[in-house]
Structure formats: C-alpha cells, structure tokens
Amino acid sequence: MLFMRQTLTIAGKDLRSELRGKEAINASVSFALVILLLFSFAFDPASDLTLEISGGLLWLVFAFAGALILNRSFSREQANDCLDMLVASPVSGAALFLGKVIANAILLTIVELICLPVFGVFYNVNWTRQLGGLFLVLVLTTWGLTVIGTMFSALTVNLRLRELMLPVLVYPMMIPGLMAAMQLTTVLIAGEPIAGDNMVWLRLLIGFDIIFTSLAVALVETVLVS
Amino acid sequence: MREKLLYGLALAGGLLLVRNLYVILLGFENEASQGAIYRIIFFHVPCWFICFSAYALAGGSSILYLWKRKTIFDDLAVSAVEVGVVFTAIGLLTGSIWGRIIWGIWWTWGPRLTWAFICLLIYLGYLMLRRAIEDPTERAKNSAVLCIFAFTSVVITYKAIDWWRTQHPGAVLSFRTGGGNIEPAWEYMLLFNFLALALLSAPIVMIRMRQEKTQREIDGLRRRTHEL
Numbered sequence: 436m437l438f439m440r441q442t443l444t445i446a447g448k449d450l451r452s453e454l455r456g457k458e459a460i461n462a463s464v465s466f467a468l469v470i471l472l473l474f475s476f477a478f479d480p481a482s483d484l485t486l487e488i489s490g491g492l493l494w495l496v497f498a499f500a501g502a503l504i505l506n507r508s509f510s511r512e513q514a515n516d517c518l519d520m521l522v523a524s525p526v527s528g529a530a531l532f533l534g535k536v537i538a539n540a541i542l543l544t545i546v547e548l549i550c551l552p553v554f555g556v557f558y559n560v561n562w563t564r565q566l567g568g569l570f571l572v573l574v575l576t577t578w579g580l581t582v583i584g585t586m587f588s589a590l591t592v593n594l595r596l597r598e599l600m601l602p603v604l605v606y607p608m609m610i611p612g613l614m615a616a617m618q619l620t621t622v623l624i625a626g627e628p629i630a631g632d633n634m635v636w637l638r639l640l641i642g643f644d645i646i647f648t649s650l651a652v653a654l655v656e657t658v659l660v661s
Numbered sequence: 662m663r664e665k666l667l668y669g670l671a672l673a674g675g676l677l678l679v680r681n682l683y684v685i686l687l688g689f690e691n692e693a694s695q696g697a698i699y700r701i702i703f704f705h706v707p708c709w710f711i712c713f714s715a716y717a718l719a720g721g722s723s724i725l726y727l728w729k730r731k732t733i734f735d736d737l738a739v740s741a742v743e744v745g746v747v748f749t750a751i752g753l754l755t756g757s758i759w760g761r762i763i764w765g766i767w768w769t770w771g772p773r774l775t776w777a778f779i780c781l782l783i784y785l786g787y788l789m790l791r792r793a794i795e796d797p798t799e800r801a802k803n804s805a806v807l808c809i810f811a812f813t814s815v816v817i818t819y820k821a822i823d824w825w826r827t828q829h830p831g832a833v834l835s836f837r838t839g840g841g842n843i844e845p846a847w848e849y850m851l852l853f854n855f856l857a858l859a860l861l862s863a864p865i866v867m868i869r870m871r872q873e874k875t876q877r878e879i880d881g882l883r884r885r886t887h888e889l
Contacts, residue, residue, distance in 0.1 A: 586810075590803050596793045603789060607782045608810060611817065635824075646813060654806045657727055 441526045445534025446541075452511070453542060459507040460542055467500035467550045471557060485558045490620030492558075494613050496550055498580065498606065501543045505584030506601055508535050509592040518592065518659075528656030532585065540581040547573055564626035572623065572640070576616035579644045583608050586651040589658050608647075615640040667864045674860030681854050689847070698762045703847075705755040706833070707855040708748045709777075711862055713819060715745030716784070720812035723805035732877065733870070735801035738808055739791060740869035742784055744862050749781045764828070773829035776818040783811045797877055 453459055474492055478484055485492075512518035521531055555562045562569065587605045591597045615636040622633055629637055685703050692699040719741040726734035756774070757767045768774065787807050794800035817824075822831050833843045834851065843851075 583810075590806060591790075591793075593799065594793050600786075600790060600793050604783075604786045604807065607779050607786060607814070610779055611813075647810075650810060650813075654727075654809065657802060658806055 438527065438530050441530040442534045442537065445521075445526065445531055446537040449508075449535055449538035450541060453538070459504045460545065463500045463503045463542070463546050464549055466503055467496050467546055468553065470496045470499055471550065471554060475557065480558050485560060486625060487621065489554075489558070489560055489562070489624045490617040490622075493550070493554060493620055494576070494617045496554075497543065497547050497577075498609060498613060500546055500550075501577075501580055501584060502602055502605065504539055504542050504546070505581065505588050505605070506598065508539055508585050508588045510588070510597065513592065522659050528659045529652045531659070532589065532651065532655040536578075536581050536585045539585055540577050543577050543581060544573065547577065560624060561626075562624045565623040565628060568629050569620065569623045572616055572619045572629075572637075575640050575644055576612050579612040579640065579647060580609055582644070582647050582651050583612075586647075586655060586658075589655060612640060612643045615643065663867075667867055670860050671864045674857050674862075674864075677853065677857035677860060681850060681857055685850060685854075689850075695763060698759060701755050701759045702833075703850050703854050705752060705759065706851050707858050708752040708755060710855045711858050712745045712748040712752055713815060714859070715741040715748065715862070715866075716780075716812060716815045719745065719808050720815075723808035726801060726805045727809075732797075732801065732874075735805065736870040736873040737866070738805065739788075739873060740866045742787055742808065743869060744866055746781065746784050746788065748858075748862075749777065749784070753777060753781065769828050771827040771829050772821040772825040773818070773827050776814065776821045780811075780814045780818050783814050787811055797880065 471492075474480075474496075478488075509518065512521060522528070551562060554560065584605055587601060587608070591600045591604070594600055618636045619629060619633060619640070622629065681703070685700050689700065691697050719738040722734040722737040722741065725731075726738065753774075756777075760769065761767050787804060790807055791800055791804050794803060821827065822829055834848060
C-alpha cells in the first residue's frame with residue numbers, strides 16, 4: 436500500500452513538474468509532427484502503400500518522439516542534486532522507477548493521442564475501425580518502451596555523452612516491442628481484428644512488457660545507488 | 662603456470678583447427694546440391710556457438726558481479742563480450758558469403774539474421790557504454806545491468822528459427838532436432854570445430870582479463886599521482 440502511494444506520489448510529482456514547464460512534451464509533440472511531415476517526402480502519401488506501412492510509420496514517430504521525454508526523465512533531477520535527495524529519501528528505488536515510468540507513459544500516451552488524428556488527416560487513413568484493439572496495443576507498447584527508456588535514462592544519467600548514448604542503447608532494446616506493435620497496428624488500422632497468426636505478436640508484446648518490467652524493477656535499485 | 666596454460670590451450674586449439682581444416686577441405690566430399698560452399702557451415706555454426714556461450718558467460722558473470730562486487734567478474738564479462746562481438750561479426754560474415762552463393766543475396770531481413778544483427782548492435786552499445794563511463798565502479802555496475810538486459814536478445818536470436826518462419830535454415834544438431842538432419846561425421850566436425858574455436862577463445866579471454874586488471878591498476882596509480 437505504502438509502495439503504491441510512493442509510486443503515485445513520484446508519478447504525480449513528475450507529471451506536475453512537466454505540465455508546469457511543458458518542456459519535454461512540447462518538444463516531443465513538435466518533433467513528432469516534423470517526422471510525420473518528413474515521411475510525406477519519403478513516399479507518395481496518397482498511395483495504398485500508406486495503409487500497409489502505417490503501423491511502422493506511427494511507431495517510428497512515437498519511438499523517436501518518446502526518446503525526448505525519456506531523455507529528460509532522470510536528467511531533470513540533476514539540477515540541485517534532486518536525484519541524490521530522491522535516492523536518499525525513504526522511497527525505494529523500485530517505487531521511484533515505477534513512478535517515473537507511469538509519468539512518462541502518460542506523457543507519451545498524450546503525444547500518441549495527439550499524433551494519431553493528425554496522421555489520419557495528413558495521410559487520409561481511417562484509423563478508428565478497431566479502436567479497442569488499437570488502444571490495447573498502444574497501452575502495452577507504450578508501457579514497454581517507457582520501461583526500457585526510463586531504465587536506460589537512469590543508467591546513462593551521469594554520463595557526459597548522455598544524449599549520444601541513450602538512443603544507441605535504447606532503440607535496439609526496444610525492437611521486440613516495436614516490431615510487435617508495428618505488425619499489430621498495421622493490422623488494426625486496416626480494420627482487421629487481432630486473431631490467428633497475429634496472436635503471436637500480441638503474446639510477444641505482453642512477454643516483452645513482463646520480462647523487461649521485472650528485470651528493470653529488480654535492477655534499478657543497483658543502478659540508482661552509487 | 663598461467664602462462665603455460667595459456668600457451669597450452671592456444672596450441673591445442675590451433676592444432677585441432679589445422680586437423681579439422683584438413684578433414685573439411687580434403688576429407689569430405691562436396692555436397693550434392695550446394696557443392697563446395699557447404700563447408701562454410703563448419704565455421705558458421707561453431708562461431709555462433711562461441712558467440713552464444715560468450716554472451717551467456719558475460720551475462721552470468723555480470724549477475725555475479727552485481728551479487729559479489731568482485732572486479733574479476735566485470736573483467737570476465739567485458740572480455741567475453743569482446744570475443745562474442747568478434748564471433749558475431751564472423752558469424753554474420755560467413756552466413757552472408759553462404760547466402761550470396763546459395764540464395765543469390767548477401768542479406769535478407771529474416772528473423773534470424775535480423776536478430777543476430779540486433780544482438781551485435783546491442784553488444785556494441787555495451788562496449789560503447791563502458792568507454793563512456795570513467796569511474797571504474799560505476800562502469801562495472803552499469804555495464805553489468807546492461808549486459809543482463811542484452812542477454813534477452815541472445816535468447817531471441819537463438820530461438821528465432823523456432824518462433825518464426827524464416828529463410829535461414831532450421832536447426833541441424835541432434836540435441837535440437839532429435840537427430841537425422843545431418844550426417845553424423847559432419848555433426849562431429851561441427852562439434853570438433855566448436856572445441857577448436859573454444860580452445861582458441863579461452864586464452865584470448867584470459868589475456869583480455871589480465872589487460873583489464875592491469876588497466877585498472879594503471880588508472881588507480883594515475884589517480885593517486887593526480888591526488889599528490
């Protein structure tokens with residue numbers, strides 16, 4: 436109970452400080468829109484191809500834009516030695532980590548919910564046909580990506596080359612989740628339900644979330660305490 | 662004693678490799694459908710075995726490091742990863758050469774190949790992370806955590822041929838297929854070549870561990886000089 440309260444307190448703190456400054460979320464949404472614009476030059480936006488690669492496009496946008504939010508997650512705490520104070524406080528490393536993951540997942544979901552309609556309008560794609568399934572995939576993948584991103588943000592927080600190292604480490608680790616999400620999103624946007632062969636991808640996505648969340652929760656205390 | 666062990670292992674590995682090469686190149690007939698190129702499998706498969714074993718060793722020693730906090734486990738982890746990365750590259754290269762001749766293409770984005778490539782990228786990231794952290798304790802701790810995360814990609818690469826339909830040939834060795842997929846003489850040769858490469862890799866890991874230890878001592882002395 437105490438653990439849950441501590442987790443939610445950290446999440447609330449992170450969300451409040453982000454929503455007051457709106458530094459990361461503004462940058463992330465603007466960056467996502469820029470990538471959506473750039474994609475229109477890479478292929479013919481009016482062609483049928485758009486529907487076939489929609490899952491891939493969307494998750495590339497979310498992954499790149501998400502990195503901006505995740506990058507800030509722990510580095511924001513560096514000013515005035517906030518991170519040391521948080522680690523020294525009676526909050527466990529796992530609660531601190533999960534609190535940050537929840538806050539980051541909410542922020543990333545906001546970015547995704549802004550981008551989806553924009554994507555639909557720009558590329559003339561009706562993405563609402565399997566709304567329930569799409570939100571399930573969105574939530575599961577966002578959680579997995581945020582867990583890895585927040586963990587690696589903690590791992591690289593003290594590095595001089597933090598901004599360079601984080602993408603190099605994070606994107607290859609995110610691939611199982613991204614791969615599954617891209618496949619499932621393409622199917623769902625095409626209006627088909629998740630069934631048959633696609634269940635493998637859903638299982639992969641759930642497995643990805645469970646494995647990386649447990650690994651991260653088990654190891655984060657070690658990373659934070661120096 | 663340690664020196665003798667190093668040279669002994671390397672010599673045994675070298676001799677076994679020469680003997681294996683002799684049998685592979687001159688003893689075995691060409692394969693009916695693939696011709697001479699099939700012989701690359703005697704290096705390709707053992708290379709991946711070495712690479713999986715090296716990553717497993719690195720993962721294990723990273724867990725031990727976080728548990729015991731002894732620097733020797735960190736030395737072992739980085740040495741094993743470096744050997745693993747080299748063998749991953751050789752594995753990809755030999756596979757690519759075989760693919761060019763049999764499939765007509767150097768590369769295909771099948772799950773096995775893609776995952777092997779992801780594995781290489783993740784472990785290169787591990788080596789880059791080590792270079793980016795100056796404090797030895799911080800470096801050992803953070804890279805041990807990354808190494809444990811990275812091992813998940815090795816498991817996926819290993820199981821990729823079972824989980825997905827892929828252009829990459831399926832498992833050949835009896836312990837995975839139950840036998841019958843490969844001639845016994847070829848299977849023995851794969852295992853012998855694995856042994857030869859393992860005997861050659863062990864001294865490299867040991868030398869690399871000694872270098873890490875020396876490097877740490879030099880860094881320590883340098884810090885003390887700065888303090889003075």
